[in-house]
Amino acid sequence: MDLHLTPAVASVEERAAVDELLGAPDSGWHGAERDEQTHRVARGGRAARDERHLLLPALHALQAHTGWISEGGLNYVCERLTVPPAEAYGVATFYAMFSVEERPPNVVHVCDDLACELAGAQQLCDRLTAEIGPEGAPSPDGSSTWKTSPCLGMCEQAPVMFAQRAGRDEVALAGASVATFEALVAPASTVTCSGADTAPQTWDPEERTSLRLLKRVGVVDPGSFDDYHAHGGYTALRRAVELGAEDTIREVTDAKLMGRGGAAFPTGVKWKAVAEQPVHPHYFVCNADESEPGTFKDRVVMELDPFAVVEALTIAGFATGAEQGYLYIRGEYPLATRRLEHAIAEARHRGYLGDDVMGAGFGFDIELRRGAGAYICGEETALFNSLEGKRGEPRNKPPFPVQRGLFGKPTGINNVETLLNVLEILSVGGAAYAETGTEGSAGPRLFCLSGQVERPGVYEHEHGVTLRQVIEAAGGMREGKALKAVLLGGAAGGFVGPDRLDVRLTFEDARAGGYTLGSGVVMLFDEDADLTGACLRIARFFRDESCGQCVPCRVGTVRQEEALHRIAQGRPLGSHADELALLEDIAQVMRDASICGLGQTAANAVQSAIASLGVFGRDDTDTLAGDGLPTPTEEQE
């Protein structure tokens, strides 16, 4: 396997961390003491290489225990898993949560993305700089540091922080301040994760009766299997078993359920395609790598109704003939991770996962895997690569996942919200479900209300609701201010002006109107908001998160950000119009030639801001020139 290990040796602590995950090494060739057996026999080859998928969990183990991934630690992991160190290094450096350089044991990620910025992230960063030290520098006692972070998926509780703490639990915290930073890093810290309690529709007993996806949220005890069962849990799986796999898929098809991840692909068609593949095994993956800035709906569901996710994924596995499911959850969701881990273990303990699920004669189990800070892993093929222990780089399609997905086998993949709808479909029936919503967009939809809105949180509406209604349901603008713009669908979505609040939120209206529902982001910007800054932040986000694999995206996201900065500073290359034309060109190239959705959508928000809101227009930039905006170099420090 061409394992060119370096001479660096893992510490006892590092070995223990890895061994805790992988068990004790079985021979001198995989990390144990060399003995007479080692000198005569080695078992490796396929069996050893098949362990590669454990690379990310092993790197997580090192990172969590020691706060960074040392060369010796990496060597040990490579020896254990038969991965060439150069490749493992490539993986470790791909993900933002891993560090291959020693750093303070406590690293606090401070979200400075759109929603947190609207909640004062910049002021928070300034205070942290003044009181703790500059970004990335060790605190005076050397125990900690802070870094700015892209969206942490807790926009309804902005501003937020996420702390990686060597040897201790990771914590995501709302209402971030210098005081919470200090509480997080304190040696005797007792801080725990801020839980989601903000699905505001659930606060009103009347209003909550209409909820279908969020019906258990806030009612059920997320840690109790029995409570889930008492609230209608596992009736959908029972129904699926009664129907059989084929008819379960028919129900989903009849329901006209379409994927909520952004591509709006008919779920029934996808399931059928997987189920019919002659090659086995099949896999089913739940994409819980929710990383689109402004999106937090899946997190809320996973934190407050985790068993529902487990049940829905089990149904998907049953219907598509998969015996192994994977739940890939974003790395910055520690509370959702713990609750899902618990839910999976409970379900297994009660016989709802395992060799013979519910005594119904089929086997299905779920392995939870954590991402490690890479937006791109939300792309399904990048997610597969990540699960396989590789850099999260998207694959070319075709072959499509239903043919060759995870480990090269037929794979179904849906995000959390899509799967959640399956429970509803099986309880009301596919045909009945199809009658809700609109002709082209059946069923309910979750929206993530954030920004300068009165009651931020996750909202459930039937498809066909207007943007205005969604905003009004959340109490309208905060402090009665005027609305300047709505970011609809996330950073990969687009800006919508106050003149278009009556657009209907359906797949068909969105397609016709040239906007996107994306991941259900509805982020409000009031009259005082800095849209130029928001566009620059979005451009920075895509430049940061581009995996760099294909040229249009790798180069395009950088050029886009540069041009925006030049315009913002009133220092265009050539004329102002030249810059706008260049931006359009870049957008076109990224849209046409990037291999995955990241590059294809990286210019959407910026282009929509230019086209429909006049941001970066001539008048706009004149006033911006002396606005004290950071120069690009400062911005990137």
Place this chain on the structure above:
Amino acid sequence: MVGLATVFGAGGGTSSYEEVEHTDLMLLWGSNARAAHPIFFHHILKGIHNGMKLIVVDPRRTESAEWGDLWLGIDVGTDIALSNSLAREIIVNDLHDTAFIAHATLGFEEYAASVMGWTLERGEEVTGVPAGVIREVAHAYAKADRAMICWTLGITEHHNAVDNVVSLINLSLLTGHVGTYGSGVNPLRGQNNVQGGGDMGAIPNKLAGFQDIEQDHEARARFEAAWDVPIIPAYGYTLTQMFEAMERGDLTAAYVIGENPASSEADKTHTVKLLEGLDCLIVQDIFMTRTAELADVVFPASNSAFETDGTVTNSERRVQRMRKALDPPGDAKDDIWIIAQLAKRLGRDWGDLTPHQAWEELRTLSPMHAGMSYERLDELGGIQWPCPDETHPGTKFLHARLWADEPAEQGPKAPFSVVVDDPPVDTLTEEFPLRLTTGRRLDSYNTGVQTGGYTSPLRRGETIDMSPEDVQRMGLAEGEVVAVSSRRGAVRAPVHVDRGLRPGLVFMTFHFPDQVDTNVLTIEATDPRSGTAEFKATAVRIDKLPVPAAEGIE
């Protein structure tokens, strides 16, 4: 090749690269193909990708072994002990192919009796490989639907090379893993045209097309008629025999084409002395090699890879066209031109001989090449011999005839050979307690003549590779220069720690003769039948130097 020719009548690997990609199990024996045969190893990698199980037998856990599902770390020179133990295990468990044995082989009873003493326990005792693992391999090989054995110099660079090869062929006969798609026995070739050299008769006992110079009277007559000269019906010297003849004074002139014995032969001090003692030494090469430096006349030749036209034959017996892309530099000339000029001076004018003319003559003399016109070679992307006529598609794998029902079609049956374990000549003693074995690395080729001029990020020069245990026991450190001595000579080399080695086993290459002359150490014990020397098994000692020598390795 001698071993294969003895059993099957033809000296070539039996299988195609394509079959390597579609076999179920491969025993890679005495071969670090990952480093030494990187192109062939790509086919192995495809096979692995397709689900092939790879078992590697090698004293070292090499890069190739790291790809294997199972590695057997045998003691150097105990290959026959292992193969005989495997054979016994297969026979006593009734896993041998009795139908094939009865139909297509000879001498099974005698062979079976000869291996009966090789119990798993004795196998373990001699080879060092645990009995259970020998058993596992025996069963895996015998039960595989398709199985291949591939080997290289780890098998052939021994004093009993032919016995080693034959002992592996025995296993294929025993299990019927030969003559069918995806099964076979294959020596890997170190160059793109080692096989072609044999094809063209550049071996002491065969005319072109493996036609025996002594025994095939009909073939000899054909050549005599075509060339208008009598051909002496006697085997020539092997390389080793040539040096012995030089020593006796029977051989006083040598014409060396594309070889560098002054660097590559075992016991090289002695070799250089013999070359210097010749009356006339002619060297024809593209480099001014150390042998060329000793020559009376040097013919600068052109590079056969891109400065001449012609053909080569690769390890899967595929004859392929080579095309001239560049004119050779300076006064360098095409090999054929040089030979034709030499012939002219010796009284035979062949005119302006082209490679194509030479090839067409070959087709009339060698039946196995008869169907290979240049046009067909172009059209089919090369053809695998034998290809007896222009309608024949070439032969994907050899010895399918053994399975034929008609005796006439089947031809001679393949004989089992009784082979006796015979440990290396250079025995380990208290004075020379370490076993040195030699081999190649990915970044360099043989004596470095062709590769030394190019840099490689992988190249680290010559080292004495040792196990971590020995390095620690002797109080040495990575990079420390030590003295390595054998019964024949001594060199100095820096230590390199290699986890692929076990205590008592050390390794060197012979890529850097100007830095460390490894072949000063090696033994010139050769197999009388194949003429290969026992480069793979030398007894050495390693001594710490009193003062660390920083520079100036001898």
